């Protein structure tokens with residue numbers, strides 16, 4: 001077996017707590033590396049595409065990577081992979097920190113969970129030994145409370161858990177560890193459907209590195225570069241720095257994508273928050289960047305990312321920073337994906353405005369209290385919250401009035417904070433994304449913020465650039481490295497080959513890894529095809545097509561242009 | 576307001592009045608062009624925007640480096656460090672130092688990795 005791997009995964013049946021080790025061949029590991037790639041491969045092996053995402057037999061996979069435990073900066077990460085209950089398509093979300101190291105320390109490269117526990121339970125894994133314990137006493141607890149309670153009970157374990165939203169099967173519930181979330185696509189609901197509140201891991205099995213000295217030298221160089229200008233934005237302001245930039249470019253989604261600028265953007269910007277509040281910084285384990293910026297809000301601190309800021313701020317028209325911070329905090333506690341929560345609530349706010357949604361007149365754009373009330377109702381699936389817990393696509397189907405035209409989603413996944421008409425390469429990235437509208441699996445926005453294209457009038461030339469960002473993301477998510485490192489590489493695939501060589505001993509080349517990335521993208525597509533994908537899914541909601549942004553008439557995306565971009569994307573992919 | 580005064584203004588705690596914090600460099604010259612800073616460049620500059628006279632992007636960056644020393648880490652030769660980008664009027668991204676600028680232009684300077 002190659003260095004850096006254990007050469008097996010742990011398959012756990014949650015219905016009785018039994019577990020077995022299943023060997024993984026070196027050939028499979030070299031083809032899919034780890035993380036998202038390995039997770040999708042295992043998902044296909046398990047036949048998950050044909051199974052309902054919330055059925056007991058649906059597998060949920062935690063996949064580690066050969067780099068986990070190495071001195072390479074930002075490598076303490078794991079992928080959570082399953083069929084999404086929100087999109088019914090493939091879903092892979094990533095999270096960081098000690099869970100990855102302790103999980104891999106259990107002597108496996110992945111953990112596959114199937115079945116449904118008879119009562120709310122915690123799966124305890126120590127050095128590969130597995131048992132179930134009751135978690136009934138933690139019902140209704142937040143992720144952080146659950147983590148703390150389990151550590152108090154079990155000792156020095158690393159815990160990934162769901163909040164109340166996961167227990168209630170909210171279709172965009174998260175799995176959380178150490179304050180960070182495997183956020184998108186509803187993996188928390190998949191775990192909730194298995195009656196699993198948490199997974200606690202502890203392990204001491206280390207893997208060896210093929211070339212430890214060279215690995216240490218490369219790690220040092222990478223860490224050094226991670227202190228440089230390419231990551232300054234993340235260190236100094238965090239992703240929230242995007243807010244004023246996007247507002248200036250008319251690309252800040254506002255009031256359910258009715259506008260690309262928000263008149264109160266400055267009030268919720270990190271520049272303003274840093275002046276009026278205490279701020280601290282944190283980082284994931286084994287990270288030299290430290291992008292987490294935590295702002296005080298009353299007695300507590302709230303980690304604030306651009307995506308939460310836009311989704312719970314401008315998208316809902318809320319410019320009261322107290323309300324936005326509180327909303328982000330409640331989403332964290334309940335275990336809700338902030339993008340989908342904000343997107344679904346903003347959609348409902350517009351439906352109320354259009355009088356398509358009755359008995360909800362309290363739900364108005366700009367009303368921070370209404371936002372908070374809606375979040376609580378979603379977390380508890382109470383009243384209107386029961387509908388909104390289904391996500392904007394299903395809610396639109398229930399509401400009617402052709403409201404699907406304004407539901408801010410692709411394949412059912414709510415659109416992140418990039419106005420597609422103002423950033424049209426990103427529009428393509430959203431349309432073709434395997435897990436739906438997504439800025440982490442396609443970095444096409446980088447192309448829009450470059451000289452390569454005219455962002456409001458992109459041509460077919462944009463497609464190869466969009467594909468390149470998707471391929472890079474597929475490899476980064478499988479190795480797994482934080483994408484905030486991407487700016488430090490001059491030749492990512494070349495350096496990735498070196499890293500893998502030093503860790504595993506493989507004579508990997510940049511070209512081999514480019515093919516690996518394409519293979520992983522193809523595997524996701526294969527899953528989607530098996531799950532029933534049709535070409536009409538690679539599209540954007542009607543709202544974005546043919547109607548320019550009101551504040552920027554040049555930001556218009558015709559249906560013909562998007563169709564041509566998508567067709568060219570499929571052609572270049574060979575699909 | 577000279578750039579030194581703009582710094583004093585910033586240091587004095589007026590960090591939020593972006594539109595008021597508008598320093599005019601070379602104010603004897605007519606109709607200067609406008610520069611806006613976002614994110615890290617704004618942190619380094621200590622101001623959100625200013626007016627400056629320049630005929631090309633290279634000249635503009637040179638002037639900025641001269642007048643605001645804390646911006647020098649962003650500027651390499653006549654261009655920007657690859658971690659930063661310049662944009663003209665919210666439309667077009669620029670890197671060629673020879674790019675001609677007109678007096679009514681607005682140049683935005685921001686981090687290259689705009690998303691994430």
Ligand code: SF4
Pocket residue numbers: 074096234282283284287288289290291292482483484
């Ligand atoms: S840059 Fe941020 S998200 Fe990435 S590993 Fe570091 S702290 Fe975590």
